[in-house]
Amino acid sequence: MLNESICYRDGKLFCDDVPIADIVTETGTPVYIYSKRRTLDNLKHIQTAFAALNPHIHYSAKANANLAVLGAIIGAGAGVDAVSAGEIHRALLAGAAAEEIVFAGVGKTADELTYALEQSVGWINVENMGEMKLIDTIASRQNRPPARVALRFNPDVTADTHPNIATGHGGAKFGLSAEVIRDILARQAEYPNIQIEGIHIHIGSQLHNTAATQQAVEATLELIAPYPAIRTVNIGGGLPVAYSPEEHIPDWETFASALTPLLMGYTVMLEPGRSIIADAGILVASTLYVKEQAGQSFLITDASIAELIRPALYEAHHEIVPVKEPSTVSTQPYHVVGPVCETTDVLGRGVRLPKMEPGDLVAVLTAGAYGMVMASNYNQRPRPPEVVVLEDGQSWQIARRRETWDDLTRYEL
Ligand SMILES: Cc1ncc(COP(=O)(O)O)c(C=O)c1O
Structure with missing residues (x-):
């Protein structure tokens, strides 16, 4: 959920004083961000x-x-x-x-x-x-x-x-x-x-x-x-x-x-x-495609159950919001899903979002606990980076880099 640290300002989602989109410009998506x-x-x-x-x-x-x-x-x-x-x-x-x-x-x-x-x-x-x-x-x-x-x-x-x-x-x-x-x-x-x-x-x-x-x-x-x-x-x-x-x-x-x-x-x-870190963290993803099928709209993002397994494992609900605050109140329901080859690869069902286009960013809220620690390389997906926005609210650091394809095979003899 939104809170004092993860909130909109001037139409943009922020982590403390840092616009999420600025972090994403450097790190790409998916990315975990913690306050x-x-x-x-x-x-x-x-x-x-x-x-x-x-x-x-x-x-x-x-x-x-x-x-x-x-x-x-x-x-x-x-x-x-x-x-x-x-x-x-x-x-x-x-x-x-x-x-x-x-x-x-x-x-x-x-x-x-x-x-x-x-x-x-x-x-x-x-x-x-x-x-x-x-x-x-x-x-x-x-x-x-x-x-x-x-x-x-x-x-x-x-x-x-x-x-x-x-x-x-x-x-x-x-x-x-x-x-x-x-x-x-x-x-x-x-x-x-x-x-x-x-x-x-x-x-x-x-x-x-x-x-x-x-x-x-x-x-x-x-x-x-x-x-x-x-x-x-x-x-x-x-x-x-x-x-x-x-x-x-x-x-x-x-x-x-x-x-x-x-x-x-x-x-x-x-x-x-959970009570210390859950609402301090978000998982930010990019829209890859919007797919209309069987009367439903699927928002296919580059984050999946490999990065956040809680919805599949615990039927957990996470609020999912656009990184750019909607300028219109008009929203429509999307099933927010990932690219992983599993029917359970659903981050949220019927999530009300403004009209989304490929490239649009969304943030999965309250994802700081039991998120990255449970992430896997399933489907040979490199795990995402983790960013910490420091206490001054303005500086931030990459606390863990994105894994590479070489990391995926590093331990195999
Ligand atoms: C023994 C023990 N202590 C503490 C915790 C932390 O629980 P929570 O994240 O709900 O605060 C757990 C969670 O599984 C646990 O098993």
């Missing part, structure tokens, strides 16, 4: 909303792991939630202090755990019994202080979100049941190289109400009540973002006021991803 100002404002907004809990914010790198984006967020004081050794590596490169990194993930390999422990990451969020044993063994070999661990609890609650991004119901692969957590805590002596100091939950992303989170936090606090050594509660991510003016979501203050009374007195950690 650093909006990113940091979102981070500040979350810090302010939850201020009463003074939470440790660990940005979830899976949402957007571009080094410039990560560096900006780390530079503003956040830690990082990493779900692979690759993300830990990126977080360290981007300037994160190891102790400010949480290593989460449902299937960490021995190599990844070895690396994480060697780097002395701050926390490991454990998701199964076997992982406890593995961490204990690796930590004992490394002859260092015990590894600090949070147990990820699956509270068996149904989050109000798309089923593909709900993680806290009993049937999900994520987390540990209350029974297994009690069992691990009863047998802590078997893991002399592990210090269990925290509990972690993440019931899903893009949460449409606070009820399931409240229920999950209540169940979590009840579970840890008999264990005074566990004073840190990591409540994960999930803060929602409006993808259209019609999407009604609770604001972040509503989440904060629902959870603050429950969590007072605990050390609280948050892992926001």
